[in-house]
Amino acid sequence: MTLALPDMICFALYSATHAMQHVYKPLLDDLGLTYPQYLVLTALWQQDKQSVGALGRQVQLESNTLTPLLKRLEERGLVTRTRDAQDERQVNITLTDTGRQMKAAAAHIPACVLEKSGLALEDLTRLRDQITALRDQLRS
């Protein structure tokens, strides 16, 4: 357990995350999206019309990050933001037609990333599960 960067699991995660975002960058540039914006849209493609809080629980971000991000998506015409009629504290985020259509334009991305990883799907899946388990342990 040394204090050198190459030995640190935290740095491995940190630098791998940046490397991953570097792979996504050109793919997302084609869609005019940033990486966090892509994550939010991914959550909405699975389940449309979610509150800011519900989205935040999935992408692990708070309203202080999400609110400006969602305003940018709204300005781009990808989502709408409307106060919930039943509970006016909540703001519902809903995909526009353009936002829904972008799902098809993004459909090729996962395969590109898989290929770039140089791993078999099952190896990548196993690694993902280990990283997810570590994350959940760290969060507890």
Next chain:
Amino acid sequence: MTLALPDMICFALYSATHAMQHVYKPLLDDLGLTYPQYLVLTALWQQDKQSVGALGRQVQLESNTLTPLLKRLEERGLVTRTRDAQDERQVNITLTDTGRQMKAAAAHIPACVLEKSGLALEDLTRLRDQITALRDQLRS
């Protein structure tokens, strides 16, 4: 290979990195450091007096991120920034006495993180190596 967040290796890395930084936060708050500042100091604790570029190659950051960060470390009295006499393009970053002393104050951190991970050292090491290999593949 679905498009759901829990299935995405990129999101596993992204959220695990944030969870890791959340673990470091209270430990680094005691030292008055941010996480990237801690990485830079870690590199300097291994090898003092490095150029901005050499540091950047280790922590995987460019001068546009490092220069302001290093200025903050200089303001806090942890490092000095001086133009290299032989090659005036380069700026040498050198630890002050205070910066060197902080290594001892940070010595307990790796063990804290290991414990929080809930994994045996050898398991964490194996996971780290897999993540590092993925990072290097993605960078290529």
Next chain:
DNA sequence: GGTAATATAATCGTGCGCGATTAAATCGCA
């Protein structure tokens, strides 16, 4: 029914990351 407690999103300030550009020093090469 009124009021304290809670939940939700928004706002603000600071510090990264990073693409693009700029300024200055050094190097390569005829």
Next chain:
DNA sequence: TGCGATTTAATCGCGCACGATTATATTACC
């Protein structure tokens, strides 16, 4: 020797992250 190419930091603008606070709506409870 001179001059274009390269290297190195710094600068600028934008978009996250996140701690702390605020405003408003809802719920709990007496």
